[in-house]
Amino acid sequence: MRHIRHDDDGLHIENAAPPEPGPGELLVRTEAIGVTLPVVRKVAAGEPTELGGEVAGEVVAVGAGVSGFAVGERVTGLCFKDGYAEFTVLTEAMASKIPEGASAVDAVALVRAGLVARGAYEAAGHLAGESVLVTAAASATGHIALQLARLGGASRVVAAVGSPDKAEFVRGFGADEVVTYGQENWGEPVDVVLDAVGGALLSPAIAALAPNGRLVAFSSGGGTIQAYDLLVGAKTVIGFQMAMIAREQPARYAAWREGLWDLRGAGKIRTAVAARFPLEDAAKAHELIVSRANLGKVVLVTGP
Incomplete structure (x- = not known):
């Protein structure tokens, strides 16, 4: 798979073996990856950081003990490392299903930013x-x-x-x-x-x-x-x-998340996507946010 590596010289694309889902984890073939400000700040400052963030895509494998998701379902969620990749791992607790009719880009533009x-x-x-x-x-x-x-x-x-x-x-x-x-x-x-x-x-x-x-x-x-x-x-x-809400109040976290999808479905809230960049242009996506020129969410996409 292709993924982005972060080192002292910046962001670089390279090939690597896909990860394996552990107990309670989902392996997701990513379609869209949301770029987050905390990660951008750390990369810009030259600090060591994991390239985590919102991801959305299709479940291709599940680890032991997973009961709420199945292979073939489309999900979104927050991963804390190796998120800038064609395949990544989500914990079941941080994942949610993408409603029918919503795209992967819709999901990464709405869920995490909307929850915050x-x-x-x-x-x-x-x-x-x-x-x-x-x-x-x-x-x-x-x-x-x-x-x-x-x-x-x-x-x-x-x-x-x-x-x-x-x-x-x-x-x-x-x-x-x-x-x-x-x-x-x-x-x-x-x-x-x-x-x-x-x-x-x-x-x-x-x-x-x-x-x-x-x-x-x-x-x-x-x-x-x-x-x-x-x-x-x-x-x-x-x-x-x-x-802290996600970790200590999962029921409240889930209710907020579902509420956001309900508001979007009812046309009461909209999301703006500032730009979509192919995975290999992750550095350009970061530059857009550093320049403060983005209007809405900046997204990396792994396909066309």
């Missing part, structure tokens, strides 16, 4: 009647978060983006207002910030909160918050990690 957006939304608490600001609003997760905030009855939805040329895109997914990171003032304060960026953006994001407002931090970008910035307005920061 849904989880951040839930962590924020009651949003009906409140104003909400979403950072990285044009990203794979951000544009879904905009739609969930709107569906949840937010009184005002603000999209924060890196450049003005993304304004039309985010307005198309429910934003009432658009601000850019470089603006000195982000407008009228909001009740909730859903922050997918972190780093240097944390300070202006905290400043954008109204008194008693709350920020949900779910970025891999790190960053530091000054205690005084919270105290002065009685503001709150809530940390959210999707992996």
Whole structure:
């Protein structure tokens, strides 16, 4: 099989033997692979990292003890290593079936990014009647978060983006207002910030909160918050990690996932795919995300 190897010189395609599924695992012939920001950040920084991410494709073998899936079924899920490959392994717990009529690209654009957006939304608490600001609003997760905030009855939805040329895109997914990171003032304060960026953006994001407002931090970008910035307005920061929900609350994780497919099937949420790259162009896919030019999900495909 073809797969992508990561070393000190970047990303390279090479041939390797397909993996074997172990107990509780599925071997999947991949059709689409979602490129995730945490992996892109680590590769760009030259850090050792496993090339994991969302994958979607057909089950070609199952390991011992697998009961919920069969060979020939189409599935999607999150793998934690060797995801940039024509064949990869998913644990049964992280896999779900792709509904009839949905493509592999649909699946990697919706499920993981949508779960993170849904989880951040839930962590924020009651949003009906409140104003909400979403950072990285044009990203794979951000544009879904905009739609969930709107569906949840937010009184005002603000999209924060890196450049003005993304304004039309985010307005198309429910934003009432658009601000850019470089603006000195982000407008009228909001009740909730859903922050997918972190780093240097944390300070202006905290400043954008109204008194008693709350920020949900779910970025891999790190960053530091000054205690005084919270105290002065009685503001709150809530940390959210999707992996903890998947590991500790599997029933809730599954309900969120099925809910996303239901919303998509009903036409209540849409997903945007910024670009599709063949597997061998994984480095170009990473470059697109590093440049912050993507509008929606960036996907690698293994076939035509």
